[in-house]
Amino acid sequence: MLDCNYFHYTANTLNCDEVRLDELADTFGTPLFVTSAKSLIESYKAFEHAFASLPHFTCYSVKANYNLSVIRTFAELGCGCDVNSGGELYRALQAGVLPEKIIFAGVGKKPEEIAYALKSGVLMLKAESISELKAIDRIAGELAKTASVAIRINPNVTAETHPYITTGDSKEKFGIDEAELPEVFALLRQLKHLRLIGLDMHIGSQIFDPEYYVAATMKLLDIFNSSKELGFAIEFLDIGGGFPVTYDPAKPATPIGHFADKLIPLLQQTGVKVIFEPGRYLVANASVLLTRILYKKRNHTGKQFFVVDAGMTELIRPALYQSHHEVLAVTSHKQSVVADVVGPICESSDFFARHREIDAAEEGELFAVMSSGAYAAVMSSNYNGRLRPAEVLVNGSEVKLVRKRETYEQLVQNELP
Numbered sequence: 205m206l207d208c209n210y211f212h213y214t215a216n217t218l219n220c221d222e223v224r225l226d227e228l229a230d231t232f233g234t235p236l237f238v239t240s241a242k243s244l245i246e247s248y249k250a251f252e253h254a255f256a257s258l259p260h261f262t263c264y265s266v267k268a269n270y271n272l273s274v275i276r277t278f279a280e281l282g283c284g285c286d287v288n289s290g291g292e293l294y295r296a297l298q299a300g301v302l303p304e305k306i307i308f309a310g311v312g313k314k315p316e317e318i319a320y321a322l323k324s325g326v327l328m329l330k331a332e333s334i335s336e337l338k339a340i341d342r343i344a345g346e347l348a349k350t351a352s353v354a355i356r357i358n359p360n361v362t363a364e365t366h367p368y369i370t371t372g373d374s375k376e377k378f379g380i381d382e383a384e385l386p387e388v389f390a391l392l393r394q395l396k397h398l399r400l401i402g403l404d405m406h407i408g409s410q411i412f413d414p415e416y417y418v419a420a421t422m423k424l425l426d427i428f429n430s431s432k433e434l435g436f437a438i439e440f441l442d443i444g445g446g447f448p449v450t451y452d453p454a455k456p457a458t459p460i461g462h463f464a465d466k467l468i469p470l471l472q473q474t475g476v477k478v479i480f481e482p483g484r485y486l487v488a489n490a491s492v493l494l495t496r497i498l499y500k501k502r503n504h505t506g507k508q509f510f511v512v513d514a515g516m517t518e519l520i521r522p523a524l525y526q527s528h529h530e531v532l533a534v535t536s537h538k539q540s541v542v543a544d545v546v547g548p549i550c551e552s553s554d555f556f557a558r559h560r561e562i563d564a565a566e567e568g569e570l571f572a573v574m575s576s577g578a579y580a581a582v583m584s585s586n587y588n589g590r591l592r593p594a595e596v597l598v599n600g601s602e603v604k605l606v607r608k609r610e611t612y613e614q615l616v617q618n619e620l621p
């Protein structure tokens with residue numbers, strides 16, 4: 205079972221909540237991202253429920269899906285934001301998130317981004333190197349401010365997930381190595397414009413085994429205890445994001461409660477507030493990518509292809525991470541066929557499904573590429589001169605266009621003669 209409860213068949217038509225997907229495609233065109241507001245809200249509530257007994261603060265990791273309506277939906281529920289750039293900070297502020305609920309991450313923040321964050325009054329900047337701490341101190345001094353910072357620790361825990369989304373291993377670029385911490389703490393005593401308020405980690409994404417979190421949290425707790433002995437008043441322990449979702453019904457995600465069961469007893473004893481930064485968990489199964497079948501064709505071996513009007517420019521995850529997405533026919537069929545579902549882009553990696561049993565749909569019909577809410581629209585590109593697709597938000601029977609489809613004029617608007 206996918207966790208896409210708000211996408212369901214009524215008779216033989218796939219709906220989002222109370223709205224038929226074929227009608228959305230007729231109204232808004234394809235490719236089209238369709239997001240269920242109720243699904244966003246339900247995922248957030250499930251997360252909050254799991255960690256309810258722990259004093260904590262959840263910061264939605266905007267990088268997973270930065271549409272203003274998505275950010276606003278979470279903000280209205282009291283959620284904060286984790287941002288990774290000046291652009292994401294701008295989006296969070298535009299969506300109405302209070303600056304004191306925003307935390308600023310990123311391994312390579314530019315001086316102007318640091319200044320923007322400080323002027324905006326974010327809760328904290330998470331520093332990932334000694335050089336960055338010095339830069340934040342200098343910029344805070346120039347602005348006559350004291351910067352609240354967390355240090356992101358690299359716990360050297362290699363979580364089992366796709367190698368491109370493991371971030372807690374010391375051979376990766378993220379965070380400060382444990383061996384450097386004595387120097388970091390000594391430096392923090394000297395720098396006059398910094399206040400250390402948090403310790404932070406993020407070990408990767410789509411992590412199924414809670415034990416990786418336990419191992420990394422134990423390291424964070426050791427560092428927390430040492431920092432206390434050194435006289436630092438840590439207020440926040442940030443555990444990061446990475447909680448898994450089900451993309452493939454054959455590989456169901458570990459329920460969020462299992463992570464809570466392991467983490468709450470460890471963290472409760474600290475007496476400080478815990479920050480979580482879920483991205484994928486909150487949004488992945490709230491959206492589908494609607495695409496129309498342009499052509500069916502066969503090769504000499506009899507292999508069948510569905511050529512659809514969406515591609516890796518809208519959803520790059522299969523090409524980038526070999527990730528699985530269910531592909532459902534919007535009008536269900538009794539017959540199925542083994543086929544590849546491929547896009548129109550000039551790359552062999554431009555596919556959504558390979559050698560998959562798929563409903564025997566006809567040209568002109570629609571497919572829904574499921575679980576397309578996280579790291580999908582945000583990674584879309586204009587490669588091959590493609591227009592970024594429109595996005596709609598569905599709530600019950602209500603439909604709202606939340607991003608217009610790009611136009612040819614927009615494709616060239618920043619170019620000079």
Ligand SMILES: Cc1ncc(COP(=O)(O)O)c(C=O)c1O
Pocket residue numbers: 265267268286309406408409410444445446447481482483484485578
């Ligand atoms: C620092 C940080 N926090 C949170 C996240 C969100 O991860 P996920 O979407 O897996 O929850 C990421 C994703 O890469 C990240 O880099």
